[in-house]
Amino acid sequence: MPTNRDKKFSGSCACGSVTYQVNGDLGDVIFCHCKQCQKASGHYVASTSAKISDFILTNQESLTWYQSSEQAKRGFCSRCGANLFWKLTSDTPQMNISNNEIGIWPGSLDNPPKLNGKEHIYCSSMAEYYDIQDGLPQYDFFPGYQSEEDIYGVEK
Ligand SMILES: [Zn+2]
Numbered sequence: 001m002p003t004n005r006d007k008k009f010s011g012s013c014a015c016g017s018v019t020y021q022v023n024g025d026l027g028d029v030i031f032c033h034c035k036q037c038q039k040a041s042g043h044y045v046a047s048t049s050a051k052i053s054d055f056i057l058t059n060q061e062s063l064t065w066y067q068s069s070e071q072a073k074r075g076f077c078s079r080c081g082a083n084l085f086w087k088l089t090s091d092t093p094q095m096n097i098s099n100n101e102i103g104i105w106p107g108s109l110d111n112p113p114k115l116n117g118k119e120h121i122y123c124s125s126m127a128e129y130y131d132i133q134d135g136l137p138q139y140d141f142f143p144g145y146q147s148e149e150d151i152y153g154v155e156k
């Protein structure tokens with residue numbers, strides 16, 4: 001089984017017409033329960049991350065970006081419908097998330113390494129049909145945010 005120390009990973013959508021490589025570290029997994037993640041994925045989302053400088057699209061034939069909010073867009077395969085990526089569209093320093101990273105749905109990795117879960121975010125938007133029982137920290141919005149002026153939170 002590969003480990004995160006291998007620092008070289010590949011991934012694809014379900015039909016293979018979007019493929020990518022990551023030559024570097026994969027981030028801890030963040031679980032997002034926001035309404036947009038629910039609607040886009042059909043459940044809640046698990047996302048690892050990579051530095052943009054380590055990320056290469058090796059086939060983007062059917063990759064489509066959906067601008068899901070003012071700040072972010074979601075990459076999916078327009079042929080098979082696989083959810084793949086999440087990316088900020090501009091610098092939003094108040095969100096404490098770097099614009100030089102891309103969120104990657106880890107199920108799309110060909111040989112996912114052992115990754116650690118980090119936290120659950122947007123638990124205030126959780127649906128009623130499931131519970132969280134893994135003991136990881138849970139936040140109502142992004143960690144440190146108290147309210148939600150838009151789906152990604154604006155610091156008070
Ligand atoms: Zn596909």
Ligand SMILES: [Zn+2]
Nearest residue numbers: 032033034037
């Ligand atoms: Zn979300």
